[in-house]
Amino acid sequence: DQQVKQNSPSLSVQEGRISILNCDYTNSMFDYFLWYKKYPAEGPTFLISISSIKDKNEDGRFTVFLNKSAKHLSLHIVPSQPGDSAVYFCAASAVSNYQLIWGAGTKLIIKP
Amino acid sequence: KAGVTQTPRYLIKTRGQQVTLSCSPISGHRSVSWYQQTPGQGLQFLFEYFSETQRNKGNFPGRFSGRQFSNSRSEMNVSTLELGDSALYLCASSPQWPSSYNEQFFGPGTRLTVL
Numbered sequence: 001d002q003q004v005k006q007n008s009p010s011l012s013v014q015e016g017r018i019s020i021l022n023c024d025y026t027n028s029m030f031d032y033f034l035w036y037k038k039y040p041a042e043g044p045t046f047l048i049s050i051s052s053i054k055d056k057n058e059d060g061r062f063t064v065f066l067n068k069s070a071k072h073l074s075l076h077i078v079p080s081q082p083g084d085s086a087v088y089f090c091a092a093s094a095v096s097n098y099q100l101i102w103g104a105g106t107k108l109i110i111k112p
Numbered sequence: 113k114a115g116v117t118q119t120p121r122y123l124i125k126t127r128g129q130q131v132t133l134s135c136s137p138i139s140g141h142r143s144v145s146w147y148q149q150t151p152g153q154g155l156q157f158l159f160e161y162f163s164e165t166q167r168n169k170g171n172f173p174g175r176f177s178g179r180q181f182s183n184s185r186s187e188m189n190v191s192t193l194e195l196g197d198s199a200l201y202l203c204a205s206s207p208q209w210p211s212s213y214n215e216q217f218f219g220p221g222t223r224l225t226v227l
C-alpha cells in the first residue's frame with residue numbers, strides 16, 4: 001500500500017515558467033513533509049519541509065503548499081531554471097514510527 | 113566538511129552470498145539511516161541507528177542487518193542474497209534523532225547487482 005504517491009512520473013516545463021510537482025498521501029497520521037531532489041549518480045539533497053501545523057512554507061524560489069483536508073501537497077518552483085532538472089521526491093513522517101515514507105519521484109525536465 | 117561517504121560504490125555478487133556495505137557520516141552526525149531504492153520506486157527505509165543503537169527498523173526480512181560503531185560509522189549486511197536485492201543502497205546522516213524530522217544528508221549510494 002503506497003502511503004505517499006507522486007502520480008506524475010515526469011514533467012516538462014519551459015525555463016522561466018513555474019514548475020508544480022504534486023504529492024498525495026493516505027495516512028492522516030503524517031505530520032511532517034519533506035521534499036528532496038536527486039541528480040543522477042548522487043544521493044538526494046534536502047530542499048524544503050513543512051509541518052502539518054502550517055499550510056505554506058517558502059524558501060527562495062521554492063514554496064511548498066499543504067492541504068491537509070485533501071491530503072495533498074505541492075512544490076512550486078518559480079522561476080524554473082535548467083539546474084532544476086532532477087528527480088523530485090516527497091516524503092512524509094509520523095510520530096507513530098518515525099519512518100520516512102517516500103513517493104516514487106517525479107522527473108522534472110526544464111526546457112531551454 | 114566532508115560529506116557522507118559510502119564504500120564500495122559498485123558491487124556484483126551472486127545469489128546466496130552475503131555482502132557488507134559501509135557508510136561514514138558527516139563528522140558530528142550521530143544518526144545514520146539506510147534506504148533501498150529499486151528502479152521506479154521511492155526510497156524504502158531499512159533502519160536507523162543513533163549512538164550505536166538501532167532506533168527504528170523498516171519492513172525488511174531479517175537477512176538485512178546493520179550496526180553502528182562508536183565513531184558513528186555504520187555498516188549494513190545482507191546475507192543469503194536474492195536477485196531482488198539488486199538495488200541502490202543509500203546511507204544518510206543527520207545530527208539528531210529522529211532523522212525523519214530533520215534534514216538528512218545522503219551519500220552517493222552503493223549499487224548492488226545480484227546475479
